[in-house]
Amino acid sequence: MYTQPSSPQPQPQPTIPCLDGIVYIYNKDFTTTGKEGDPTTQTYVIDEPGRYVLCEPLHFQGNVSNQIAIDIQSSNVTLDFNQFSLRKEAGYIVNKGVVVKPNYSNVIITGWGTIVDFDQYAIEISQASKIFVSAMRLYNAQQGLYSANCDDVTLYAVEAKNSGITISGGKNFVVENSTVHYSHSNGVYTTNLDGLIIKKSKFFAFYGGDGASIYLNATTRALIDESELTGYVGGSSIGVDIKNSPNVVISNNRISFYTIAVQDDTAVDSCTTTSLFGNTFVHNDSTTSSNMYESDNCAFIEVVGNPHNLMGLTEFKSYQNVVIVKDQG
Numbered sequence: 001m002y003t004q005p006s007s008p009q010p011q012p013q014p015t016i017p018c019l020d021g022i023v024y025i026y027n028k029d030f031t032t033t034g035k036e037g038d039p040t041t042q043t044y045v046i047d048e049p050g051r052y053v054l055c056e057p058l059h060f061q062g063n064v065s066n067q068i069a070i071d072i073q074s075s076n077v078t079l080d081f082n083q084f085s086l087r088k089e090a091g092y093i094v095n096k097g098v099v100v101k102p103n104y105s106n107v108i109i110t111g112w113g114t115i116v117d118f119d120q121y122a123i124e125i126s127q128a129s130k131i132f133v134s135a136m137r138l139y140n141a142q143q144g145l146y147s148a149n150c151d152d153v154t155l156y157a158v159e160a161k162n163s164g165i166t167i168s169g170g171k172n173f174v175v176e177n178s179t180v181h182y183s184h185s186n187g188v189y190t191t192n193l194d195g196l197i198i199k200k201s202k203f204f205a206f207y208g209g210d211g212a213s214i215y216l217n218a219t220t221r222a223l224i225d226e227s228e229l230t231g232y233v234g235g236s237s238i239g240v241d242i243k244n245s246p247n248v249v250i251s252n253n254r255i256s257f258y259t260i261a262v263q264d265d266t267a268v269d270s271c272t273t274t275s276l277f278g279n280t281f282v283h284n285d286s287t288t289s290s291n292m293y294e295s296d297n298c299a300f301i302e303v304v305g306n307p308h309n310l311m312g313l314t315e316f317k318s319y320q321n322v323v324i325v326k327d328q329g
Contacts, residue, residue, distance in 0.1 A: 023052045030060060030069070043068050049076035054084040054113065062094040069118070070098045076106045081113020081136065088117045095120035097141070102127035110134045121146045122163065125153065133158055144180075147173070162206070164189065171195045180204070185211035186241075196222040203229045205237050205258075212241035213258075219245040224253060231258035231284075238263050239284070248274045256282040 030040035040061045046052055060069040069086055072079065079098065088094045097115040100107050105128060114137040115122040122138035125131050126148045134156040138144030144160030147153055149169035158178040164187050165180060167173050171194040180187040183206035190196055196219055203213035213229045215238075216222055224240060231237045239255040242248055242264040255261045261284040264274050 021050065023050055024055045025052055025058070026055055027058055030058065043071050045071045045073060046077055046079070047073045049074055051078045051080060053080045054082045054086075054111070057084050058086045059089050060086065060094055061089045061092050063092050065093055065095065067094050068096045068099045069094060072098065072100045072104065072107060075104045077104075078108040078110070081109075081111035083112045085114040085116060087114075088119070090117070094118055096124050097122045098124075100125040100128045100131060105129040105131075108132045108134070109136060111136070113137070114139060116140055122160075124148075125150050129153075132156070137161065138163055167191075167193050167196070169193065173197075175199070175201055177201065180213070181206060182213075186215045187211075187213040189215045189217070190219045190222075191217040193219045194221060198222075198224045199226055201227045203227070205231045212238040212263075214239070215241045215243075216245040216248060217243045220247055222248045224248075224250045226252045227254075229253060229255045229258070231256065242266055242274060246273065250274070250276045250279060252278040254280045254282065255284065258284045260284065 025044065026036075027040050028034050028036045028038070030042050030044055031038040032042055040059060041063065043062070058069070062069065069088070070079070086097055088097070095118065097118040098109060099121075100123075107125075107128065107130070109123065110133070112135045116137075116139040118141045120141065121143050122141040123133065123145045125145075127150065129151040131150060131153045133145065133154070136158050138158065138160045139162060141163040143166050144163035145155065145158070145165045147167045147170060150173075151170050152172045153170070154174040154176070155165070155178050156174075156176050158175075159181075160179070161181045162183055164182045164185070165175070167188070167190045169192045173190070173193060173195065174197045175188065176197070176199045178201045180201070181204045187203045187205070188198065196216070198214065205213060213231070214224060222245060229239045231239065237258050239258045239261045240250060240263070242262070244266050246266060248264075250262060261281050262276065266274065
């Protein structure tokens with residue numbers, strides 16, 4: 001008797017395809033069915049150590065308030081974007097792109113990827129430690145990166161565009177070889193932070209970026225070095241704004257096109273020392289013709305080696321309880 005052969009049956013696929021210890025991430029991993037082409041509405045949770053690699057551009061369609069696209073709930077994780085992007089699709093409600101949950105450490109987010117169009121944060125890290133974000137683009141979010149009470153965090157070769165960086169609490173934060181294009185209130189904002197290094201980075205204020213490129217509030221032991229800060233003509237912005245932040249060193253930077261290049265409102269009783277040396281100030285306060293540097297209630301300000309005679313900038317403003325040492329450089 002002739003029996004018609006049955007059609008080949010599709011082989012079941014693992015939910016997360018793995019090879020050589022690497023976990024590969026596809027759009028179907030964000031669906032409820034595991035099928036390509038279905039709505040990508042589910043949060044992708046990483047809850048085991050390992051290396052996770054994107055294999056295609058990810059388009060997230062979550063429609064729940066405060067939803068997260070990729071949720072990291074493990075230590076010892078590397079999330080490699082592999083030059084792909086994670087994008088919130090237009091018309092959907094997703095607040096956060098990648099989140100590192102509290103009490104985890106040794107997390108790396110890298111791979112020349114792009115996280116774009118998330119309403120609140122492209123990356124959020126909270127009460128975590130030893131976090132390294134490198135070679136990433138964080139676009140069109142309220143904050144490109146938001147850090148809350150984290151220790152030992154490094155951003156290296158990160159670009160935040162039309163978004164800023166907020167660091168609240170914690171200690172030992174490094175921003176190096178990075179670029180921030182901001183149109184919100186501030187480029188980098190820190191508060192209650194102990195230990196900050198910003199080095200070899202660039203800050204550009206777009207129209208609407210009327211705060212400060214770098215705003216230090218209640219931040220101790222900060223170094224801003226070898227960086228370029230640029231405001232915009234006709235705007236009302238500050239290069240570096242210092243509030244109640246002792247022991248700040250601003251050195252070897254180029255600070256241009258701000259209403260005020262550096263402003264320090266740190267209280268006298270905090271025993272502050274703000275030092276500036278080797279900086280170049282260009283065309284600051286060009287619209288109001290007031291002084292390049294303003295300071296109020298600072299215990300000591302040291303200004304050494306600044307070629308501040310460029311473009312007619314020749315004066316420093318001194319207020320009560322301020323000692324200024326000037327060197328024409």
